[in-house]
Amino acid sequence: MATQKQRSDATRQKLLEAFRASFLARGYEATTTQQILDETGLSKGALYHHFRSKSEIIEALYAHESRAAIDRAVENVAAHGSPLERLKASYLEWTRTVRAPDMARILFEIGPSALGEAKSKEIEARAANPPIKRLLALAIDAGEIAPPDEELLVGLLNALVAEAALHQLHTERDPLATLEVTFDAIFAAMRG
Amino acid sequence: MATQKQRSDATRQKLLEAFRASFLARGYEATTTQQILDETGLSKGALYHHFRSKSEIIEALYAHESRAAIDRAVENVAAHGSPLERLKASYLEWTRTVRAPDMARILFEIGPSALGEAKSKEIEARAANPPIKRLLALAIDAGEIAPPDEELLVGLLNALVAEAALHQLHTERDPLATLEVTFDAIFAAMRG
DNA sequence: TTTATAAACCGACCGCCGGTTTGTTTACAT
DNA sequence: ATGTAAACAAACCGGCGGTCGGTTTATAAA
Numbered sequence: 001m002a003t004q005k006q007r008s009d010a011t012r013q014k015l016l017e018a019f020r021a022s023f024l025a026r027g028y029e030a031t032t033t034q035q036i037l038d039e040t041g042l043s044k045g046a047l048y049h050h051f052r053s054k055s056e057i058i059e060a061l062y063a064h065e066s067r068a069a070i071d072r073a074v075e076n077v078a079a080h081g082s083p084l085e086r087l088k089a090s091y092l093e094w095t096r097t098v099r100a101p102d103m104a105r106i107l108f109e110i111g112p113s114a115l116g117e118a119k120s121k122e123i124e125a126r127a128a129n130p131p132i133k134r135l136l137a138l139a140i141d142a143g144e145i146a147p148p149d150e151e152l153l154v155g156l157l158n159a160l161v162a163e164a165a166l167h168q169l170h171t172e173r174d175p176l177a178t179l180e181v182t183f184d185a186i187f188a189a190m191r192g
Numbered sequence: 193m194a195t196q197k198q199r200s201d202a203t204r205q206k207l208l209e210a211f212r213a214s215f216l217a218r219g220y221e222a223t224t225t226q227q228i229l230d231e232t233g234l235s236k237g238a239l240y241h242h243f244r245s246k247s248e249i250i251e252a253l254y255a256h257e258s259r260a261a262i263d264r265a266v267e268n269v270a271a272h273g274s275p276l277e278r279l280k281a282s283y284l285e286w287t288r289t290v291r292a293p294d295m296a297r298i299l300f301e302i303g304p305s306a307l308g309e310a311k312s313k314e315i316e317a318r319a320a321n322p323p324i325k326r327l328l329a330l331a332i333d334a335g336e337i338a339p340p341d342e343e344l345l346v347g348l349l350n351a352l353v354a355e356a357a358l359h360q361l362h363t364e365r366d367p368l369a370t371l372e373v374t375f376d377a378i379f380a381a382m383r384g
Numbered sequence: 385t386t387t388a389t390a391a392a393c394c395g396a397c398c399g400c401c402g403g404t405t406t407g408t409t410t411a412c413a414t
Numbered sequence: 415a416t417g418t419a420a421a422c423a424a425a426c427c428g429g430c431g432g433t434c435g436g437t438t439t440a441t442a443a444a
Contacts (some may be wrong), residue, residue, distance in 0.1 A: 152370050
């Protein structure tokens with residue numbers, strides 16, 4: 001009937017989508033494998049053939065969402081301007097991007113709670129830090145900035161936008177203006 | 193033999209200490225109630241007489257640790273100087289305080305993973321924000337600063353020191369200098 | 385076309401965990 | 415002395431994630 005790869009990809013997708021919906025609706029712990037198997041009409045064998053564990057599923061979903069967010073952000077930011085301007089613009093655009101409610105819940109609530117703060121940050125960093133660090137390096141080369149500890153600076157900036165993202169998720173108030181002022185201040189303070 | 197209150201307090205403490213040690217050694221999920229009951233020689237009846245659930249235990253421990261950290265920090269900061277100076281000093285002192293490894297693991301790893309980011313932040317905020325907001329209000333009254341959104345500013349500052357605390361936990365590098373520069377820059381940017 | 389092999393899938397089953405319930409002991413007021 | 419409620423004991427439960435032996439299906443070799 002269908003090729004093996006087609007069957008395999010289809011069930012894998014079916015499982016991921018069902019889990020994603022259930023994680024969003026009920027949270028990680030409250031989502032049971034049995035529920036998903038009932039919904040999809042699949043079996044435990046199928047599930048554990050495709051994934052080693054329940055946590056591997058949220059890990060896959062979290063990684064996918066992290067990459068989607070950063071990709072969309074860099075995609076929408078202008079390629080012209082100074083490195084520092086583009087760095088700031090990327091962060092602000094990311095903050096706008098993660099306003100998508102489902103994305104926000106996976107990135108800030110479900111993923112970290114299920115995987116642990118450490119592991120989720122590591123995954124997030126793997127997706128987001130390369131383009132960030134690239135821009136930062138350009139800014140340093142161009143003499144726009146001279147931070148004492150690049151790693152720490154990236155961490156602090158990430159923490160700032162993450163907090164701002166969380167804040168807008170809970171309060172509906174727009175943190176972008178404050179965020180921009182803050183960035184400008186930090187960049188100014190770290191000029192050569 | 194012993195008074196009821198003495199018996200009660202003693203077992204309660206015994207349970208909390210045993211859970212605390214196990215959470216630190218094995219993490220929240222990996223800590224089972226049965227293990228603790230074996231270690232302490234107590235029973236399920238005793239445990240669930242004193243606590244409604246396992247999560248209530250980490251909640252108690254997390255709240256205690258949050259208060260201990262902020263108390264120790266404000267205690268060690270000089271009462272003289274301008275409100276803004278004292279605010280900054282309090283944050284820096286807190287960053288130093290949470291270097292204590294056990295405290296750091298409970299505050300940044302175990303607590304948030306078990307209680308969820310939202311709930312743990314709420315508990316943390318209940319312990320830390322009052323003195324912070326008090327100082328911030330003084331600074332605003334004194335005309336030292338005029339932030340567009342006080343709530344957001346407190347959130348951002350908290351996020352900064354939390355990230356710095358996490359950073360020093362993982363890298364052993366001292367973020368205090370960078371943190372101080374950052375604070376000064378933000379405060380300067382938000383001057384009336 | 386037959387046949388061997390491995391991927392894909394099935395579902396009964398297992399061990400364990402957090403939490404409940406029923407029963408017993410201990411402190412303490414009357 | 416006695417009734418009562420707090421403090422503790424431990425057998426028990428439903429449900430969970432994960433395993434395992436077996437079956438079906440696709441695919442490539444003979």
